[in-house]
Amino acid sequence: MHRELSRLVGAEHVLEAPPGSPYNQDAARRRGAEGRADAVVLPASAAEVAAVVAWCYAHDVALTARGGGTGLAGGAVATQGGVVCSLERLRGVRELEPALWRMLPEAGVSTRHVQRLARENGLFFGPDPGASEQSQIGGNVATNAGGPHALKYGVTGAWVTGLEAVLAPGELVEVGGWAGKDVAGYDLKSLLIGSEGTLGVITAVRLRLLPAPEAALPLVVFQGTRAEGCDAIGEVFAAGLRPSVLDFLDGDTLAIVAGAYPQMRERSGAPAAGVPAGAGFALIVEVDGTRAEAEAQREGMLEALADTAVAVHEPLDAVALWRWRDGVNPAVTSVRGAKVSGDVAFPRERLLEGLERFDEIAARHGLRSCAWGHGGEGNAHATVLVDPASDEELDAADAVSDELYKLAAALGGSVAGEHGVGWIKRGMLESQWDGRAVELHEQIKRVFDPKGLLNPGKKLARYAAPPSPSISTKGTA
Amino acid sequence: MHRELSRLVGAEHVLEAPPGSPYNQDAARRRGAEGRADAVVLPASAAEVAAVVAWCYAHDVALTARGGGTGLAGGAVATQGGVVCSLERLRGVRELEPALWRMLPEAGVSTRHVQRLARENGLFFGPDPGASEQSQIGGNVATNAGGPHALKYGVTGAWVTGLEAVLAPGELVEVGGWAGKDVAGYDLKSLLIGSEGTLGVITAVRLRLLPAPEAALPLVVFQGTRAEGCDAIGEVFAAGLRPSVLDFLDGDTLAIVAGAYPQMRERSGAPAAGVPAGAGFALIVEVDGTRAEAEAQREGMLEALADTAVAVHEPLDAVALWRWRDGVNPAVTSVRGAKVSGDVAFPRERLLEGLERFDEIAARHGLRSCAWGHGGEGNAHATVLVDPASDEELDAADAVSDELYKLAAALGGSVAGEHGVGWIKRGMLESQWDGRAVELHEQIKRVFDPKGLLNPGKKLARYAAPPSPSISTKGTA
Numbered sequence: 036m037h038r039e040l041s042r043l044v045g046a047e048h049v050l051e052a053p054p055g056s057p058y059n060q061d062a063a064r065r066r067g068a069e070g071r072a073d074a075v076v077l078p079a080s081a082a083e084v085a086a087v088v089a090w091c092y093a094h095d096v097a098l099t100a101r102g103g104g105t106g107l108a109g110g111a112v113a114t115q116g117g118v119v120c121s122l123e124r125l126r127g128v129r130e131l132e133p134a135l136w137r138m139l140p141e142a143g144v145s146t147r148h149v150q151r152l153a154r155e156n157g158l159f160f161g162p163d164p165g166a167s168e169q170s171q172i173g174g175n176v177a178t179n180a181g182g183p184h185a186l187k188y189g190v191t192g193a194w195v196t197g198l199e200a201v202l203a204p205g206e207l208v209e210v211g212g213w214a215g216k217d218v219a220g221y222d223l224k225s226l227l228i229g230s231e232g233t234l235g236v237i238t239a240v241r242l243r244l245l246p247a248p249e250a251a252l253p254l255v256v257f258q259g260t261r262a263e264g265c266d267a268i269g270e271v272f273a274a275g276l277r278p279s280v281l282d283f284l285d286g287d288t289l290a291i292v293a294g295a296y297p298q299m300r301e302r303s304g305a306p307a308a309g310v311p312a313g314a315g316f317a318l319i320v321e322v323d324g325t326r327a328e329a330e331a332q333r334e335g336m337l338e339a340l341a342d343t344a345v346a347v348h349e350p351l352d353a354v355a356l357w358r359w360r361d362g363v364n365p366a367v368t369s370v371r372g373a374k375v376s377g378d379v380a381f382p383r384e385r386l387l388e389g390l391e392r393f394d395e396i397a398a399r400h401g402l403r404s405c406a407w408g409h410g411g412e413g414n415a416h417a418t419v420l421v422d423p424a425s426d427e428e429l430d431a432a433d434a435v436s437d438e439l440y441k442l443a444a445a446l447g448g449s450v451a452g453e454h455g456v457g458w459i460k461r462g463m464l465e466s467q468w469d470g471r472a473v474e475l476h477e478q479i480k481r482v483f484d485p486k487g488l489l490n491p492g493k494k495l496a497r498y499a500a501p502p503s504p505s506i507s508t509k510g511t512a
Numbered sequence: 513m514h515r516e517l518s519r520l521v522g523a524e525h526v527l528e529a530p531p532g533s534p535y536n537q538d539a540a541r542r543r544g545a546e547g548r549a550d551a552v553v554l555p556a557s558a559a560e561v562a563a564v565v566a567w568c569y570a571h572d573v574a575l576t577a578r579g580g581g582t583g584l585a586g587g588a589v590a591t592q593g594g595v596v597c598s599l600e601r602l603r604g605v606r607e608l609e610p611a612l613w614r615m616l617p618e619a620g621v622s623t624r625h626v627q628r629l630a631r632e633n634g635l636f637f638g639p640d641p642g643a644s645e646q647s648q649i650g651g652n653v654a655t656n657a658g659g660p661h662a663l664k665y666g667v668t669g670a671w672v673t674g675l676e677a678v679l680a681p682g683e684l685v686e687v688g689g690w691a692g693k694d695v696a697g698y699d700l701k702s703l704l705i706g707s708e709g710t711l712g713v714i715t716a717v718r719l720r721l722l723p724a725p726e727a728a729l730p731l732v733v734f735q736g737t738r739a740e741g742c743d744a745i746g747e748v749f750a751a752g753l754r755p756s757v758l759d760f761l762d763g764d765t766l767a768i769v770a771g772a773y774p775q776m777r778e779r780s781g782a783p784a785a786g787v788p789a790g791a792g793f794a795l796i797v798e799v800d801g802t803r804a805e806a807e808a809q810r811e812g813m814l815e816a817l818a819d820t821a822v823a824v825h826e827p828l829d830a831v832a833l834w835r836w837r838d839g840v841n842p843a844v845t846s847v848r849g850a851k852v853s854g855d856v857a858f859p860r861e862r863l864l865e866g867l868e869r870f871d872e873i874a875a876r877h878g879l880r881s882c883a884w885g886h887g888g889e890g891n892a893h894a895t896v897l898v899d900p901a902s903d904e905e906l907d908a909a910d911a912v913s914d915e916l917y918k919l920a921a922a923l924g925g926s927v928a929g930e931h932g933v934g935w936i937k938r939g940m941l942e943s944q945w946d947g948r949a950v951e952l953h954e955q956i957k958r959v960f961d962p963k964g965l966l967n968p969g970k971k972l973a974r975y976a977a978p979p980s981p982s983i984s985t986k987g988t989a
Contacts, residue, residue, distance in 0.1 A: 134750040135861060157752060179695045190693060193670075206948040214857035215889025216667060217926035218656045218706045219933060220941045220953050220973060225702035229695045246752035273611040275634060275723035328805050380691035384612060412692025449694035456696060464697045471683040475959060476697050482955040496697060 036096070040076050040118070043086045048077040048124070058119050061106040061457075062166065065375070066429050068109030068458045070099070072119040079124045081141070081199060081207055081238035087120055088236060089205025091488060099490045100232035102142065102174020105166040107376065108457025110178065110231045115491045122173050125238060133158060136244045137196070137213065142173025142237050149242065159247040161188030164453070165361055173237045179229030181453030183319070183360070186411040187279040188245075190453065192228040197241035200227055202234075203484050211241060226479065231455050232490040234483040251279065251323040252333050253356055255299065255348045256340050257314035261285055263343040264316030265387035268410045271320075272383070274339040276332055280321035281411030282360065285390065288405040288418075289317055292366045297355035299348035302337075311346040318410065319360055363407055364416075371403070373423035375432035379443035380452035381413040389446055393417045396438045400431040414452040441466050455494070462498030473497060513573070517553050517595070520563045525554040525601070535596050538583040538934075539643065542852070543906050545586030545935050547576070549596040556601045558618070558676060558684055558715035564597055565713060566682025568965060576967045577709035579619065579651020582643040584853065585934025587655065587708045592968045599650050602715060610635060613721045614673070614690065619650025619714050626719065636724040638665030641930070642838055650714045656706030658930030660796070660837070663888040664756040665722075667930065669705040674718035677704055679711075680961050688718060703956065708932050709967040711960040725800040728756065729810050730833055732776065732825045733817050734791035738762055740820040741793030742864035745887045748797075749860070751816040753809055757798035758888030759837065762867065765882040766794055769843045774832035776825035779814075788823040795887065796837055840884055841893075848880075850900035852909035856920035857929035858890040866923055870894045873915045877908040891929040918943050932971070939975030950974060 040049045052058045052072035059070035073096075078084045091098040097117025104111055113119050125141035128148075132138070133156035140149055146167040153160040163182035164170060170180070175191045176198070182190075197211030211217060211224040227235055258264040264283060271281060284292070289310060299307040310317075318340070322332035337347060350356040368374045381389040390406050393415070397404035402419040419435050421428040440450040440460065444467040451460055465473055476496040483489070517526045529535045529549035536547035550573075555561045568575040574594025581588055590596050602618035605625075609615070610633035617626055623644040630637040640659035641647060647657070653675065658667045665671075674688030688694060688701040704712055735741040741760060748758060761769070766787060776784040787794075795817070799809035814824065827833040845851045858866040867883055870892075874881035879896040896912050898905040917927040917937065921944040928937055942950055953973040960966070 134746065136749060181693050185693065190695075192699075202948050202952070206946070208946040208949050210945070210949055212924050212926070213859035214891070214920075214925040214929070215860060216658050216662065216857045216886070216891045216929040218667075218930060219926045219928040219937075219944055220949070221707055221711070221956055221971075222669075222699070222702040222705065223949055223952060223956075225699040228699065230698055234698070246754060269611065272613060277723060325805055325808065328802055331802065380693045382690035383692060409693070414691070414693045443691075447689050448691040449689070449696045451696040452691070452693040453695060460696075467696055468687070469683070469685040471679050472685050472687055472697070472700055475679070475700060478959040479698055479956065482952060482959055494698075 036074055039090060040074060040087065043090060044076055044078045044083050048079070050075040050077070052119060057104060058101065058121065059112055061104050061109055061111050063107040063109060063459065065109055065459055068112060068114065070112030070114060070119065071116050072113040073116050075119045075121060077121050077124050081125065081201070084120065084236055084238050085201045085205050085207045087118065088201045088203065091118055092204040092486060095486065095488065097488050097491050100177065100236040102171035102177065103145065103166070103169040105170040106174065106178060106455060106457060107378065108455040108459045110455050110457030110493055111174070112458070114458050120236060122171060128152065129239060131156070138242045138244060139239060140172050140242065141239045142171060144172050146170045146172055146175055153244050154247060157247055158244040160194065160242065160244055162191040162194060165364065172240055176228055176237055176240050177230065177232055178455040181409065181414070183280040183282050183409060186281055186409060187277060192225065194242050195224065195228060195240055196243050198224055198227055198237055199239040200235040200237045203486070203489060207238070213241060231457060231494045233480060233494045234489065248323040250326040250329040251321055252329045253319065253321040253350055253353050254333065254336065256318045256320060257311055257345040258316040258343045259313055259345050260315045261390060262387060264318060267318060267340050267343045268386065269384065270339045271336065274335060276335050276339060278320050278332070278336065278411065279323045280319060282319040282408065283410035284317045284363065284407040285405055286315035288363060288367065288407045289314060291370055291405065292359065292363055295359055295362055295366065297359050298351045300351060302347050307348045314345050367405060367418055367420065371420040371422050373421050374418050375421060375436060376416045376418040377436045377439040378416050378452045378454035379439060379448060379450060381415065381443060381446050381448040383411065383413040385446045385448070386410060386413045386415065389442065389448065390415060392442055393439055397435050400435050402428065402431055402435060412452070413448060457493050461492060461495040464496040468496070513551055516567060517551060517564065520567060521553055521555045521560050527552040527554070529596065534581060535578065535598065536589055538581050538586055538588050540584040540586060540936065542586055542936055545589060545591065547589030547591060547596065548593050549590040550593055552596045552598060554598050554601050558602065558678070561597065561713055561715050562678045562682050562684045564595065565678045565680065568595055569681040569963060572963065572965065574965050574968050577654065577713040579648035579654065580622065580643070580646040582647040583651065583655060583932060583934060584855065585932040586936045587932050587934030587970055588651065589935070591935050597713060599648060605629065606716060608633070615719045615721060616716060617649050617719065618716045619648060621649050623647045623649055623652055630721050631724060634724055635721040637671065637719065637721055639668040639671060642841065649717055653705055653714055653717050654707065654709055655932040658886065658891070660757040660759050660886060663758055663886060664754060669702065671719050672701065672705060672717055673720050675701055675704055675714055676716040677712040677714045680963070680966060684715070690718060708934060708971045710957060710971045711966065727803040727806040728798055728800040729806045730796065730798040730827055730830050731810065731813065733795045733797060734788055734822040735793040735820045736790055736822050737792045738867060739864060741795060744795060744817050744820045745863065746861065747816045748813065751812060753812050753816060755797050755809070755813065755888065756800045757796060759796040759885065760887035761794045761840065761884040762882055763792035765840060765844065765884045766791060768847055768882065769836065769840055772836055772839055772843065774836050775828045777828060779824050784825045791822050844882060844895055844897065848897040848899050850898045851895050852898060852913060853893045853895040854913045854916040855893050855929045855931035856916060856925060856927060858892065858920060858923050858925040860888065860890040862923045862925070863887060863890045863892065866919065866925065867892060869919055870916055874912050877912050879905065879908055879912060890925060934970050938969060938972040941973040945973070
C-alpha cells in the first residue's frame with residue numbers, strides 16, 4: 036500500500052500512523068473513537084486527492100478525509116482502518132475577489148486564514164467555530180460547522196456557493212458556482228455540506244463574503260438563575276432584536292471559568308470585580324452593524340434584559356473576552372481530567388426544559404454536569420465531567436449521552452447541533468427521523484459510495500453493534 | 513380511477529381536466545408544455561395527500577403536485593398524464609409564533625398571506641416571487657423561488673427550517689424542525705427544496721421569520737447604456753453597499769414598459785417626466801434597515817452610481833413602483849402576443865457579456881429580444897418576443913433558448929436561476945454539471961421515486977427525445 040500511494044503523492048507524503056499518532060485522534064479524544072489508520076496520505080492537490088480516492092476505490096481500501104482534526108465526534112479518524120487522507124497541503128487560495136465579495140480557498144486553508152483574508156479586504160466571513168487556527172475550511176464545510184456568530188450569519192454552509200469534491204470512484208466534480216441563484220439541479224452541494232467525508236472529499240470551496248460590520252459590541256449579562264437566563268433569551272427575540280451572538284454559560288460552567296474571567300467594566304465605567312456574586316447564568320451577547328445601529332441594538336438589549344440582569348459587563352478588550360469564551364471547553368475538561376459533551380439543539384423555547392432534564396439525567400447517573408452553548412439557537416453543549424481512568428464513569432457518561440440524544444429528539448430538537456455525528460453519534464439519527472427518511476439517508480450513502488469505503492462507520496443513521504468478539508458463537512452450531 | 517380517488521378525498525374534490533383546463537397549464541403557457549391530466553385531486557389534508565400518493569404508487573399512476581400554477585417552466589402540469597394533486601385546500605396555518613419568529617403554514621397558503629401574516633406581527637418574510645396572491649408557499653419551496661429581495665435575504669429555501677412531505681410510496685415524513693442548528697443527517701430538507709415535486713410532495717413548511725426592517729427606500733437609477741448599467745451594478749458591490757434589491761431592465765424592456773411608468777420624483781423633489789430621454793438601462797434599487805441605516809445606504813448608493821446615472825427617481829408610492837416592476841412580464845408578453853423567456857444566471861461580473869451574447873443569438877435567429885431581472889445575482893430573464901401563431905418563430909425561440917442555456921453554463925452560470933427546470937428545461941443540466949454529478953442526480957431521483965411516478969419528465973438532468981412517432985422505422989428492417 037505505501038509503495039503504491041507513494042507513487043501517487045511522493046514517498047515523503049505517505050506517513051505511518053502508530054497508535055497515539057495525532058492522525059488517529061480528534062479533539063474529543065473519546066474512548067472508542069481512536070483511529071487505526073494503515074497509512075496517512077498527504078496529497079498536494081485536488082488531482083492527487085482524486086488519484087488517492089481512485090486507488091482506494093480500485094483496491095477496496097477505506098478512506099477517511101481529515102481536516103485540522105479539531106472535531107469532537109470522532110469523524111476524522113479511521114476507526115475502520117484504511118487510509119487517512121489529510122487535506123493539510125491543499126493550502127492555496129485560488130481566487131480572492133474583494134469587489135465581488137468572494138474567495139475560493141482549497142480545503143486545507145485554515146479557518147483563521149479565511150477570516151483574516153476577508154478582514155484585510157474590508158470583508159467578513161461569518162462562521163467562527165472554535166480552534167480556528169487549526170481547523171480547516173474543508174473540514175468546516177464537511178461538518179457544516181457553526182460557532183457563536185451563526186445566530187445572525189448562519190452556519191458554514193450558508194456561505195458556500197459551490198464546492199469542488201472528489202466523488203467515488205475517484206472523479207473531481209464541481210457543484211455550484213458563482214451565480215447568485217441556481218435551481219438547475221437537486222441540491223447536491225447541500226448534500227455534501229455536512230456529510231463528514233462519507234459522500235465525497237471536498238477539495239475546494241467557493242465562499243461568498245459580506246462587507247464587514249463597522250462595529251461589534253459584546254456584553255456579558257448575568258442572571259441569578261438558569262430559568263431567568265432562559266427567559267432573558269426569549270425576551271431578546273420578543274423585543275425584535277438581532278444580536279450577532281447570544282451564547283450562554285450555565286451556573287456550573289460559570290463556576291469553572293470564573294477564575295479566568297477577563298478584565299471587564301460595569302455599565303458605570305467602573306472596573307468589574309470578576310463574575311458577580313449571585314450570578315447563576317450568563318449570556319454573552321454581541322450586537323453589530325454600523326456604529327449607530329450597534330449602539331441602538333445595545334440599548335434595546337439592555338432594556339430587554341433589565342428585568343432579569345444581576346449585572347451587565349462590557350469588555351475592556353473584546354479579544355480577551357472571546358479568548359475566555361473559547362477557553363470554556365479546555366477549562367471544563369481539566370476539572371476532572373476529561374469530559375463527555377453532547378452537542379444537541381432544542382427548539383429555543385425548550386432550552387430550559389432540555390437543560391433541566393439533562394441535569395436530572397446526569398445526577399441519576401451520579402455525574403457532575405454543566406452546559407454552555409449558543410442560546411439563541413437552542414444549541415447546548417451538555418457536558419458531564421469524568422475521570423478518564425474510570426471505566427465506570429465513562430460508561431455512565433455514555434449512558435447519559437444516549438439519554439440526552441433521545442431527549443433532544445423527543446423535544447423536537449436535534450441530536451447534533453454543530454459538532455457532527457462522526458463515530459460517536461452513529462445510529463442516533465434513528466431517534467430523530469421518520470423511518471422513510473432514515474432509509475433514504477442510507478440509500479443516498481449507497482448511491483454516492485456504493486462500496487462503502489468513504490469514511491466507513493461515520494454519520495450512520497442506524498447502527499447495530501456487531502456481536503462482541505469475546506462471545507464465541509461457534510459452539511452453538 | 514375517479515371512483516377510487518373519490519373514496520379518498522370526496523367525490524366533489526376529484527375533477528375532470530379537459531384540454532384547456534387551467535390545471536393543464538402554468539403561467540408560461542409554452543408550446544408543448546400542456547398537461548393531459550386524467551384527473552385532478554384536491555386533498556384537504558396532509559393525510560389525504562399521503563393517501564393519494566399511496567394509491568397512485570400502488571396503481572402505477574403518475575402524480576404531479578401543483579401549487580398556484582404560477583410557474584414558468586411547465587413544472588406543475590401533467591405532461592405524462594396521470595393525477596394532478598393540487599394543494600390548494602391545504603390552507604391552514606398550523607402555528608404562528610411572533611415572539612419566536614416563526615410560522616408553519618400548509619402548502620396551499622398563498623405567498624401573499626404568509627407575507628401579510630408576518631407583517632401584521634411586526635415580522636418579515638423575505639422571499640417575494642411574482643404573482644404572490646396566486647402562488648402558494650408549497651410551490652415556492654418546491655421550486656426554491658426567488659424574487660427581487662433574494663439579493664439580501666436569500667431565496668425561499670433560506671427561510672425553511674423544516675418540511676413535512678409525502679414521500680413514495682406514500683409516507684408522511686418530517687425533516688428539520690425548529691432547532692436553530694441541525695447537522696444530524698444528510699440535508700434531505702435541501703434536497704426536497706427545489707425538487708419540483710419529483711422527489712416528494714411538500715405538505716407543510718416551517719418558516720423562520722425576521723423582524724421587519726423599519727424602512728425600505730426604493731430608487732430607480734437610469735443609465736445611458738447596458739454597459740454603463742452593468743458597470744453600475746459592480747460599483748454597488750465594490751462600494752460595500754448592501755441593497756435589498758438590485759434589479760435591472762435593459763433598454764428594450766424599458767421601451768416596452770415606459771408608458772406604464774408610475775409617478776416619480778427627481779432628487780430635487782420635482783415631479784419626474786417619465787422615463788428620461790437617453791435612458792438605455794435602469795436599475796431598481798432598494799435599501800433597507802433602520803431609517804438612519806437605510807438613508808445612509810441610499811447616500812452611499814447615490815455616490816456609487818453618480819458617475820453613470822442619467823437620472824435618479826424616487827417613487828411617490830412604492831407600491832406603484834413594485835406594481836410596475838411586476839407588470840414587466842405581462843407587458844413584454846403582450847407586445848407580440850407571446851414571449852419565450854429563459855431564466856438564467858451568470859456570475860455577476862459576466863452579466864454584461866451574457867446579455868450581449870444573448871442579443872446576438874436572438875438577432876441571428878431573427879427575433880426581437882429584451883432582458884430584465886435581478887442584476888445583483890446575475891439573474892437574467894432573457895426573452896424573445898414571438899407571434900404565438902407562428903410555428904416558425906416558436907421554433908426559432910426554442911433554438912434561442914437552447915443556445916442561451918449553453919451560454920449560461922459556458923460562462924460559469926446556471927441554466928435555471930429561479931424559475932425551475934420543469935418540463936421546459938429538461939436535459940439542460942447536462943451542459944452545466946460534470947458527468948458524475950449528473951449520474952448522482954438521476955440516482956437520487958430513483959432512490960426517492962423508484963417507480964418514476966412523481967412528476968415524471970420534470971427536472972430531468974438528461975433527456976433523449978423519444979423517436980418521433982410520425983417517422984416510421986418499420987420499413988427499414
